[in-house]
Amino acid sequence: MTAKTPEDVLSTIRRGNRFLLTSHANPDGDAIGSELGLARIIRAQGKSAVIWNRDPTPGLYTPLPGSDRIHVGSEPPAGFPDLFDGVIVLECPSPDRTGLEEFLDQLPIINIDHHLGNQHYGQVNWIDSAAPAVGEMVYRLAQGLNFSLDDQTATCLFLTLVTDTGGFRFSNATDAAFESAAQLVREGARPEQVSQWLYESRSLASIRLLAEMLSTLTLHHDGRIASVYITQEMFDRAGATESDSEGLTDYPRSIDGVQAAILLRERAPSLYKASLRSRGEVDVQKVARRHDGGGHRNAAGCEIEGDLDSTLATIVEGLVEVLDEN
Numbered sequence: 001m002t003a004k005t006p007e008d009v010l011s012t013i014r015r016g017n018r019f020l021l022t023s024h025a026n027p028d029g030d031a032i033g034s035e036l037g038l039a040r041i042i043r044a045q046g047k048s049a050v051i052w053n054r055d056p057t058p059g060l061y062t063p064l065p066g067s068d069r070i071h072v073g074s075e076p077p078a079g080f081p082d083l084f085d086g087v088i089v090l091e092c093p094s095p096d097r098t099g100l101e102e103f104l105d106q107l108p109i110i111n112i113d114h115h116l117g118n119q120h121y122g123q124v125n126w127i128d129s130a131a132p133a134v135g136e137m138v139y140r141l142a143q144g145l146n147f148s149l150d151d152q153t154a155t156c157l158f159l160t161l162v163t164d165t166g167g168f169r170f171s172n173a174t175d176a177a178f179e180s181a182a183q184l185v186r187e188g189a190r191p192e193q194v195s196q197w198l199y200e201s202r203s204l205a206s207i208r209l210l211a212e213m214l215s216t217l218t219l220h221h222d223g224r225i226a227s228v229y230i231t232q233e234m235f236d237r238a239g240a241t242e243s244d245s246e247g248l249t250d251y252p253r254s255i256d257g258v259q260a261a262i263l264l265r266e267r268a269p270s271l272y273k274a275s276l277r278s279r280g281e282v283d284v285q286k287v288a289r290r291h292d293g294g295g296h297r298n299a300a301g302c303e304i305e306g307d308l309d310s311t312l313a314t315i316v317e318g319l320v321e322v323l324d325e326n
């Protein structure tokens with residue numbers, strides 16, 4: 001187990017009674033699982049916790065206990081800000097990433113995160129870039145409060161480890177990640193339930209969309225770049241929406257020899273969302289940033305205006321430059 005929870009985080013939570021919890025826009029498994037887990041821990045102390053996210057919970061995570069109680073949208077929840085003692089911002093490197101930044105400075109901020117570039121924007125900041133998931137930090141926080149988890153809380157936090165480590169496959173699947181996972185299972189987390197939610201609950205539309213997408217597979221640059229795309233017509237044929245296309249970029253990236261992969265999704269006529277994935281040192285964020293996008297080294301995205309062919313050509317060209325740097 002890595003470093004303990006700082007005393008100022010514990011004392012702030014011990015002192016307060018009513019907390020607002022939030023995370024980044026377009027929340028992922030670590031965001032949702034950390035929020036739901038921490039809300040349960042806070043409520044179990046006889047305090048209140050309200051989760052407020054700008055964007056809806058992705059379908060994958062709606063089976064998590066308490067997800068139906070999350071307040072979603074740009075309008076503050078009832079009683080904001082007077083009925084809250086502070087806002088706990090989880091897994092969010094900067095306030096603007098919440099999409100709710102205009103509201104946040106009305107409350108003291110407790111910032112709990114594991115992103116390397118976190119801007120320390122809270123009155124209390126706990127940043128641990130070695131943590132495999134923010135949910136693992138929430139688990140340490142529970143231990144610092146001498147709180148023993150119930151099955152559902154343990155399951156929420158276990159899910160954050162599974163999603164942030166890619167099912168314990170990424171480089172952040174550290175000994176600490178496995179140790180926390182083992183402890184969470186001991187405290188009642190159910191790995192088979194989490195696997196069912198994450199890997200065995202695909203919509204039929206998403207599988208039909210996968211078939212459509214794979215028929216567009218093209219290799220570029222001696223097989224080092226793979227591209228696929230989904231047009232609006234393909235979404236329609238599959239009966240799918242954009243949320244059915246989550247995770248599809250993993251398929252082109254999984255091809256042997258491919259170092260960078262592109263998924264273009266048509267959002268509107270002549271407007272494409274590009275999702276870029278890579279392996280190892282190949283920094284796809286550099287390409288996304290040229291088009292006002294962003295992300296991480298191995299996962300980034302941006303929006304581009306233009307027709308399909310020219311958009312694809314522009315992205316491939318950018319990726320070739322990045323590959324040739326390495």
Ligand SMILES: [Mn+2]
Pocket residue numbers: 030031091114132133134164
């Ligand atoms: Mn995370």
